Amino acid sequence: MSRNTxxxxxxxxxxxxxxxxxxxxxSGDIQKFIAPRMMPYMYFALAVIAVLGLIQFFKSDSEEGHACECGHNHDYSSSKTRSILVYSLFIVPIITGMLFSDHVLGSSQAANKGFKYELRTASADDDNYSNSEVSEGEEDGTETGSDPVHQSEEQDDPAILSTKDRYPDLYEELSSADRFTMSEDNYIGTISLLEEEVDQYIGKEIKMNGFVFREDGFPDDRLVVGRFGISCCVADGGVYGVLVQGDGQNFDQYKNDTWIEVTGTVKKVEHNDWELPMIEPTEIKTIDAPKEPYVYEEFEFAG
Amino acid sequence: MYQEKSLNNKWGYILLFLFFLLFIYGDLFPAELITEVIPSLLDMNTIFLSIVLEAIPFVLLGVFVSALIQSFVKEETLERFIPSNPILALFPAVTIGAIFPVCECAIVPIVRRLIQKGMPLHVGIVILVSAPVLNPIVFLSTFYAFQTDLTIAWARMGLAFIVAIIVGGIIYSRFKNSWQLKEPEGLVRKTHEHEHRNKIAETFYHASDEFFDMGKFLIIGALLASMIQTFMDRELLVGVGSGFFTGPAVMMGLAYFLSLCSEADAFVASSFNGLFSSSSILGFLVYGPMTDLKNTILMAAYFRKRFVISFVAIVTVVTYIITILFDLLY
Known part of the structure; x- marks a missing residue:
């Protein structure tokens, strides 16, 4: 193949x-791949790609090829098969991307991507681990009194970020309100707060949405409702979800991957020796999948 | 010749037409056709594209910095800043790595260019392993992801520092300052003058060529990583991951194959907190940014195959030993 080609x-x-x-x-589908905070980089990439594309285009028009002896292999392969293979690598993602950009990860990936509860059941000695960690912490706290981590847990040292400190407004709102509706913006925060200290929120009414998925061996009246949380791109996503446990109701009608909105009361449940928040539903209704199905990790960088 | 050229250009136009067609009508394609055959294929496609999309800006950034170095930095300038004592030279290299928040995709072309410009191999490698992990952004994201255990964030930085220095030392003792880039040495070292061209245009040409040189490796790497993410059984890992010696090994293996961006990997690691020991988590956090599947393939674009294999082996062994030592001492 010639240089111009x-x-x-x-x-x-x-x-x-x-x-x-x-x-x-x-189409807004970019949010199904990349977290909003990465968007400036995407605009940068788009601008650079446009400039490079134009330059390549005019280069292909210019008479003499770009003869540069700067020693790096430009990989203008003259073999046709090799060139086709290499360029296919670039062409395939463009094509599959334009065809399937609205695909959303669902319950099958939820299992694979490490939903917390599922992971916890799989490990045999997680219990020992968490116990030893706690006792260690107490020792540090009483003996030296200088360990910042455990001070924060006991004294709310403002310099250290516990979940409460990370979401102060949300904490305020959640602990004072009797009814609370979870939205995209407070999804991760609310679930983190619930998981950290579920006792504090027992009896509150919560409304949340998400897709349905189950672990193997769930009884008929139990499911998890959750959403994928993304910090940079979908590859680093994890599931944030809450157990929904009815009282003998049959949830069979809510198939995996159905989007539902659950309203119910927060309770505590022991699940494989972990104390977890759980919602006892008063109302479940099927909803359409939202336009932005993922929720995003929010953390502010100083720079 | 003319005939062949017009033939190939014809395919270019067909491709162009196809792209426009897909741009407008791509959404109409029934995705169900695919999901019925292999259900996870679209999951894989989404993960694959997200890795590619996320990496492209940073690859472009790396390619541009590299092209700027190529066009504007003189070999002599570089030599002046690097101490002649090879061991002393390791420390400014770590500092450079710590100051510049460059992620692992961007650092490969930059380091390759610096080595071309005469930077000693081991100094370049120290920058390569330290820049993606020892930087303020990574520190902050680790800090946020592990708020309950701040030792993780500090230990990540500390261990990464130690590992980077040791890796640099071993690379020096094994390879001295030998030429490990793919292209022949002599060609590169000579500064060439493009009198008739302006340097800005030159920079763009370099960047564009390098984007394609490197892009194909990025895409292969992203493809492999997304396959493993989609089809790997996580429970299996957790099952073997609880032992004292196997824990760090499993987590490092995971870090290698997941090929996450170093800015985001702390959040993934925190989902394993409580399942794996702190040292295993640290193994994941220190090892992942230094080398992973995507990066190995990117490195293979520029470095000799044997060198890339030794590099990965050295980083693996050093990180493993350091994490085990950390567990014993801490």
């Missing part, structure tokens, strides 16, 4: 990437 193909591929990103931006 390479340049031309490369400009087409760069354009393809540009179109793919623009398509994601227009």
């Amino acid at each position: 390479h340049s031309f193909l490369r400009s087409v591929i760069l354009l393809g990437f540009g179109l793919f990103i623009i398509k994601l931006l227009i």
Whole structure:
């Protein structure tokens, strides 16, 4: 293949990437791959790809190829098969991306991606581990009195971030309200708070949504409702969810991956020796999957 | 020749047309056709694309910095800043790594360019392993992900520092300053003058070529990583991961194959907190940014195969020993 052909193909591929990103931006599907805080980088990438594409395009037009002897292998392979293979690598993600950009991870990945409760059941000695950690902490706290970690747990040292300190407003709201509706913005925070100290919130009425999934061996009246939480991209996502336990009701009608909205009372449940928050539902209704199915990890960087 | 060229350009135009077609009508394709055959295939596609999309800006950034170095930094400048004593030279390298918040995708082309410009191999490698983990952004995300146990964030930085220095030392004793890049040495070292071209245009040409050189490795790496993420059985891992010696090994293996961005891996690691010992978690956090599947393949784009294999082996053994020692001493 000639140098010009390479340049031309490369400009087409760069354009393809540009179109793919623009398509994601227009449809909003970009949020199904990347967390909102990474968006500035995507705009940067789009701009650079556009400039590079234009440069490649005009390079393919210019008469003499770009003869540079700077020693790096430009990989203008002259073998046709090899070139086709290499360029296919770039073309395939553009095509599958444009075709399937609205796919959302669901319950099958929830199991795979390490839902906390499931992981906890799988380990035999997690119990010992958590116990030893606690006793160690108490020792430190009483003997030296200087260990910042455990001071924070006992004295709320403001310099250290416990879940409460991380979400102060949310904590305030959640502990004072009798009824609380979870939204995209406070989803991760609320579940973290509930898990940290469920005793404090028992009896409150909570409304939340999410998709349904189950562990193996769940009885008919138990399911988990949760959403994927993303910090940078979907590859690092994990499931944030709450157990829903009815009193002998049959939840069979809510199949895995159905989106539901649950209203109910917060209770505490022992699940494989872990104290977990649980919702006893008063109302469950099926809803449409939201436009933005994921929730995003919020943390502020100083820079 | 002319005929062949026009033939190939024809395919370019067809591709262009296809892209526009998909741009407008891509959503109409019934995805159910795929999910019925292999249910997880679309999950894999989504994870794969998200890794690619997330990495592209940083690869571009790395490629640009590298192209700028190529066009503007002179070999002599570099030599002046690096101490001639090879052991002393390790420490400024770690500092450079700590100051620049460059993630692991961006650092590979930068380090390769620095080595081309005459930076000693082991100094380059120290920057390569330290920059993605020893940096303020990674520290903060670890800090947030492990609020209940601040030792993790500090220990991550401390251990990464120690591992980076030891890896640099071993690389020096094994490879001295030998040439481990793929391209022949002589060609590169000479500064060439492009009198007739301006340097900005030159930078863009370099960046564009390098994006394609490196992009294919990124895509292969992302593809492998997404396959493993989709089809791997996590429970199996947890089952073997509770032992004193197997714990760190399993977590390091996980870090290698998941190929997460170093900014985000702390959140994934925190989902394992309580299941694995602190030292296993640290193994994951220290090892992952230094080398992983995606990065190994990226490195293979520039470095000789034998060197890449030794590099991965050295980093693996050193991190493993250091995490075990940490567990014993702490």
